[in-house]
Amino acid sequence: MGAPRGPNGDTFLFNPELLKNLDWNSVRSSLNPPISNEEPGEPWLLVRPLSIMDYSKGYVQILSQLTTVGNISKADFERQFWRMQNAGGYYVTVIEDTRSNKIIGAASLITEFKIIHSCGLRARLEDVVVNNTYRGKQLGKLIVLTVSLLSKKLGCYKMSLDCKDSLIPFYKSIGYKLEPGNANSMVVRYEETTKPQDPS
Numbered sequence: 001m002g003a004p005r006g007p008n009g010d011t012f013l014f015n016p017e018l019l020k021n022l023d024w025n026s027v028r029s030s031l032n033p034p035i036s037n038e039e040p041g042e043p044w045l046l047v048r049p050l051s052i053m054d055y056s057k058g059y060v061q062i063l064s065q066l067t068t069v070g071n072i073s074k075a076d077f078e079r080q081f082w083r084m085q086n087a088g089g090y091y092v093t094v095i096e097d098t099r100s101n102k103i104i105g106a107a108s109l110i111t112e113f114k115i116i117h118s119c120g121l122r123a124r125l126e127d128v129v130v131n132n133t134y135r136g137k138q139l140g141k142l143i144v145l146t147v148s149l150l151s152k153k154l155g156c157y158k159m160s161l162d163c164k165d166s167l168i169p170f171y172k173s174i175g176y177k178l179e180p181g182n183a184n185s186m187v188v189r190y191e192e193t194t195k196p197q198d199p200s
């Protein structure tokens with residue numbers, strides 16, 4: 001199957017149809033006023049899969065408001081985009097301000113095939129960010145809930161995340177919980193290589 005394409009010839013990381021008809025009724029109480037990925041509250045807001053064109057729309061720059069990104073060229077970005085698409089299971093979703101053609105928010109859903117849970121599918125939330133000039137308008141909730149509802153639609157049995165203590169209220173407000181006795185996050189860090197290695 002070829003890469004999914006948008007009306008302007010954009011190549012998307014995953015099929016945009018997957019973002020249709022998400023179960024927003026199940027999370028209605030988290031949003032005031034109610035918004036959804038299909039009705040984000042402003043005509044110039046567009047929630048869609050990451051596109052190969054998003055290097056020029058500022059996706060890499062916005063990630064620098066989250067963490068250290070490094071010096072990523074357009075070719076680096078495109079190589080990684082194709083790796084993610086070929087691997088499958090990557091659902092990087094963005095919010096675009098169509099007035100400026102800039103990415104103003106993003107979140108990544110990553111799925112893993114498991115043997116446990118009856119050969120189930122598990123989800124992780126990564127790389128959530130909203131451009132600092134757009135914060136406090138529910139766009140953080142919107143992008144996280146969009147990928148969370150997508151994970152539900154894909155049949156995942158759970159979705160989890162790591163975050164700073166200060167963000168616990170934010171995630172609690174949209175349904176994430178600290179499970180008693182099971183809420184630790186541990187890490188071992190390795191020296192970062194300049195370029196990711198292909199596993200083969």
Ligand SMILES: CC(=O)SCCNC(=O)CCNC(=O)[C@H](O)C(C)(C)COP(=O)(O)OP(=O)(O)OC[C@H]1O[C@@H](n2cnc3c(N)ncnc32)[C@H](O)[C@@H]1OP(=O)(O)O
Nearest residue numbers: 066126127128129130135136137138139140141161163170
């Ligand atoms: C799994 C991960 O990726 S964790 C990393 C999360 N990302 C970052 O920390 C990057 C920098 N921060 C951001 O990009 C943004 O602040 C986000 C994505 C965390 C939130 O985006 P916003 O668009 O401001 O969120 P939104 O408007 O939906 O806010 C929802 C609620 O969370 C609260 N909130 C938002 N950010 C923070 C924060 N940094 N600390 C504490 N509370 C916060 C808001 O006050 C708001 O509360 P309310 O509903 O009671 O008024």
